[in-house]
Amino acid sequence: MAKPSGHHVFNAFRGALIGTAEAVPGVSGGTVALITGVYEKLIDGAGHITSALRMGASDLPRGRGAARARAELRNVDWTVLLPLLAGMAVALVLAAKLIAPLVEEHPQSAYALFFGLVLASLWVPYSGSGKRWTVGNYALCVVVALGAFTLTGLPPGEMPTHPVVVALAGSIAICALVLPGISGSFLLLTMGLYEPTIEAVNERDFGYLAAFALGCVVGLALFVKLLKWLLANYHHMTLVVMTGLMAGSLRALWPWQDDDRGLLAPSGSVGLTCALFVLGAAVVIAVLVVEHRAQGKRAEPSAAAPKRGRHARVPSGSGRD
Template identity: 75%
Template sequence: MAKLAGPHLFNMLRGSLIGAAEAVPGISGGTVALITGVYEKLIGGAGHLTSAARMAAADLPRGKGGARAAAEARKVDWGVVLPLLVGMAVALVLAAKLIAPLVEEHPQYSYAVFFGLVLASLWVPYSSSGRPWRPIDYLIGLVVAAGGFLLTGLPPSQVPTHPLIVAAAGAVAICALVLPGVSGSFLLLTLGLYEPTIEAVNQRDFGYLSAFALGCLVGLALFVKLLKWLLEHHHHMTLVVMTGLMAGSLRALWPWQDDDRTLLAPSGAVGLTAVLAAVGALVVVVVLVVEIRAQRRRANPPAGRGRHARVPAAPEARTEYARDTSVR
């Protein structure tokens, strides 16, 4: 039981980091999912769930039952995905009360930590693309980074909290959640819906939250299948684009900027700000070291003795594992 609980608790911790990131404008939950090594598990699981929902919607009205949908849903690695979702949900609620106010009160120091975190995490998609980068890859990455830089420089606006607009914002925000380098919270802040959304979470405004959740479901269904296909068929180029997006998004986390997102020169406690950025980068290094060691343990579990000795995996199982981890 303890051996089973260990991985579940670790995955809940991973999910809590992703959920906490989504509450902070400028940092993407997808970035944290990449760092913690669960990004493709989440995308694959979301793809299977959207397929299952589509099958159920097609079969049940015709009286065919939900056998196809159930079979598709069983393809999700629930042992990983469910603890992740639980951790994300709990952390998102707590972060709305704890982390978001901290960022508002101490933006320079808070953004310094996140700037270091995202800067160090650029190594993850860069090194996981599956093959060495060519000059054209660097050029594409720079172009995408420039686009991300311009996007994160858009000044905040204000849109009405009409249910249709809230649903549309939810669809956009969920796409940002699954796309590293693009912050759903930052896009909500640009639309002027960040504070209303945080307030709805804190006040349990289920009308607002229902419209937002509906938009998230629609956006997820439309976007995640495309992203899953891109990762399966154009893995290298997809990670090149993700690296560029993450690099461009650093603009949103620059510790010195005004309310209109105009970048300013470093000033005021520059040393402390730099130290906090280094702390953020160190957190990424520690997480990556832990994840690499966990992958090695999974790939080479310790041999047992006697009747409990480890049985070598079947060739097809080894192939499946290689396919699952080759992109990390």
């Protein structure tokens, strides 16, 4: 039975939120995917697609590649993935044109809003595994958070826009798309390629964009399979690491910092900044409450059903976590 068209519109809206986040340095599209409840669906779909491409290429000489690839692609939930990707693509282009300049003009206000959003989002991976955290889990989370804190404190750099360099940057940035807590745009900013990439999108520089897209495909193919395996086999520990990444990445969104990313004490429009921080947190809390109630209405009560986390596991692997 086909899903109502409203589901497609809502999934496109989710994709638009993810695409918008990817255009803003410091905000991770993976974080937004977690908040909107489609993160593991995205990882699972991307994993099947990369497997299909690999099967098609490896078995092509023996004539079985197309059949195996089609079988793998049938495992993808296209009713969710296609609207998501369409929404992401449209929003990314629009955000590069409209929102990114706004963030550059009003960084303190913008980062205050996003700081509240990401801080409230920590609840998603923290509660998502369905398991009680141990002392070791908290220690690992702190170590990962310190690493992310250090990474997001690196001053902006400059790199040449050679196609090989652009492709390498794309392969790194795309990993951040599927890894909550790390912003692809922020990594590009650290490498000095954020502005050239935004300019290439706005100016339709297809040579630059082709090199960047090639790097994205390679990076996605390598990283998604690993992440999918980790979610399937070590779900709880993976979410512990994600929580640390998101917590440490808050450094990049601190509203008061200098041009070299040094942290400063609060000053200037503190009241407005705090209000925007509260607004960002409130938006996430509202989304989580609405989603929780919607899941409660859809769920069928069963005394024998095992308790699981807020996000279902990727359906593969042994789940040894």
